Amino acid sequence: MTSLSKRAVYATCSMIALALIAPTATAQTATIAAVRETAPVASPGDAADDPAVWRNPADPAKSLIVGTDKSWGLNVHDLSGRLIASAPAGLVNNVDLRADVMVDGKAAILVAATDRSEDPKGKLALYALETAPAGLRHLAHIDVESDGVGDVYGFCLWRRAPDDVFAFIAYNNGDVRQYALDLSGPAPTAKMVRDIRLATQTEGCVVDDRTGQLYVGEEERGVWRIEADPGSKAAPEMFAAIDGVNLIADVEGVAIIPKGDKGGYLIASSQNDNAYAVYDLESGRLARHFRIVGSGTVDAVTDTDGLEFAPGDFGAPFGEGFLIVQDGDNAPANQNFKMVPGDALMRLIGSK
Template sequence: MLVTDKKQGLLSYDLQGGQQQFLDVGRINNVDLRQQVRLDGRSIDLALATQRDENALVVFEIDAEGNLRDAAHIPTAQKRIYGLCLYQPVEGGLEVFVNDKSGTYVHYRITADGDGYAGEELRRFKMRGLAEGCVVDDRRQRLFIAEEEHGIWALAADASVADQPHPVLPVGQHLTADVEGLAIYYGQQNNYLIASSQGDSSFAVLDASPPFSYRGSFRIGINLGQGVDGVSDTDGLETTALDFGGAYGEGMLIVQDGYNQLPDSAQNFKYVPWRDIARALHLPK
């Protein structure tokens, strides 16, 4: 698991919550990763993060043992850089959507050669308000954006497709502002979009394909037996359907917990078996 300490840098953890690595790279805000990225004639695992002191993208190379290396800092056009999400086109390469606090998104293609990494701007567009959280469905070339005070939007991830953001789920009955982190769970037959409804500390689940049907919401409660408190005020999250064994045989959801209360301490992260979510909401696989 890769997480950002927004005042210090990037950290990695194992499935038991043990810290594996810390990279002192400054005020990192958001991070995303893709594996087996084809760039410059090679296949490589990469993570990218927004660096707020430099208004830049930090590129981390990841080796076969999961160790990260600070490989490059790419300048951006943003004045107050904020969030990002990656897009891995089926034809290869890597692209990134980067936003700032004005609601402006800039879409870059990441390039690489013997001199390092660079970013080529493909397009830019603006949301009405702050929109930090986003995720790309690589399989369907669709970008989802969480506009914090208004709701979830979608548009084509392919820059060659003329498209504008269209609404998926507004703030209201199923979402309470701020709308924050987004993630996609790829099931055997069904794929789901998960969103952090930060205002009421719940999580909404929708079909990841049109018409984006709402499947239900859940909260993550206290586990006294394990001495784990409930989850509240979640910002970032991630999910995977990979089989990690045991309780995580159908994958997992990882969420940031804004208030850690057993005992009272700094915010942390919680692991939730996907099978528990699927069972609670009666989600088909």
């Protein structure tokens, strides 16, 4: 997550770049409305960052949203946006979750986040999401390698099987480290199994569990696609490069919008453009560039860090899932997360 001063620098640089570069394509910017929002985080300033969503298969209306407050910990919201539980998890930046994970011999909903509370800043915070009543049960805070690579920043999980789960931590020097999680006992552990080196600061990442592909946002260069298998020797490939028009530095959150067995889209936060770029997963073609506007009592979204697309039927108005994004300016209140109906997003992309 960038500071406000860093954002201002990047915004200036982006304007200079637009003046100097003659792009081959022009962004056609559409708009879409946010219809719901979460309660603001308790901490002022640059505090909210990244959301994750658990869909309740038995009663989708009782699904849960987990979001970070970088100055304090993790918050749990219901689909109305109401705060219903929280945990003082530390200075957590990015969060992800996976359901149907075996933890200490029992099926659980695993929640994990990067925690920068200590110096050197490098911990992995693990929780189990409880659903009745809603809450977060602490599993462990695990020290992860911090041998000169910088602070832990971005984060995502890969569930290859219920008992085969990996964590990817993006560091602010460009390293992306893969950890195999051992959740078989009461005290989880993490072992580094791969170190992927990119040139500059990374943050947002997501794994497509259907295909085993990892997507990582390098803030000033674009989104990379990488084989998630720890044994892979394939080099990262640029999937969506910053062009100063459709995707502008810095690239922040990335998420998968699945369609079928392997198709769908990748959505990336083009932060200093206050916009989002959507790319076809199979062709890499730009599908849409858009901004999120307000509706009624929900205000517009700017300066987004983390985001998530939650597929499936959650009930009206989210019968075809929803996009949830961090809002960097929710004045006069503190930062929060805004929600966009999936069916409206699919129409905007042209997928319906």
